[in-house]
Amino acid sequence: MGQGVHVQELPGIGKRFDIDLERPDQRVSVVVHAAGGRDVYVFTGHDSDPTAVLELTEEQARKVGAVLTGTFFDG
Amino acid sequence: MGQGVHVQELPGIGKRFDIDLERPDQRVSVVVHAAGGRDVYVFTGHDSDPTAVLELTEEQARKVGAVLTGTFFDG
Numbered sequence: 001m002g003q004g005v006h007v008q009e010l011p012g013i014g015k016r017f018d019i020d021l022e023r024p025d026q027r028v029s030v031v032v033h034a035a036g037g038r039d040v041y042v043f044t045g046h047d048s049d050p051t052a053v054l055e056l057t058e059e060q061a062r063k064v065g066a067v068l069t070g071t072f073f074d075g
Numbered sequence: 076m077g078q079g080v081h082v083q084e085l086p087g088i089g090k091r092f093d094i095d096l097e098r099p100d101q102r103v104s105v106v107v108h109a110a111g112g113r114d115v116y117v118f119t120g121h122d123s124d125p126t127a128v129l130e131l132t133e134e135q136a137r138k139v140g141a142v143l144t145g146t147f148f149d150g
Binding site for chain 2: 022
């Protein structure tokens with residue numbers, strides 16, 4: 001599963017994950033803060049600035065992640 | 076974990092998950108197609124049109140989801 005994901009340590013902040021979506025026109029980067037929060041940068045088109053930025057708490061990120069991985073169930 | 080996620084059946088297509096991020100200025104909807112693909116709609120600001128749309132394969136969605144849930148490990 002490690003293919004297509006570039007992980008970089010951000011000293012004092014956390015980790016940055018650059019996820020290759022195998023298309024020139026869409027890309028996602030996630031900064032996972034050591035404190036738990038996740039910043040999600042969505043790039044669409046060919047712009048080098050993010051099209052959308054989400055600031056998620058750890059709990060919110062888990063919720064979105066569960067939907068994406070297909071492991072979300074109604075509580 | 077079901078709190079804050081509204082699930083709707085889309086007959087013949089799959090399921091739509093509206094994820095409340097507890098902020099008026101950011102929202103995520105995911106359409107999980109029965110065939111596996113996921114369309115991700117990111118809304119930031121107060122626009123009713125999505126700020127960014129991602130078309131992910133099931134594998135790509137799992138990758139992004141694993142990063143978000145904190146279960147991604149280098150392969």
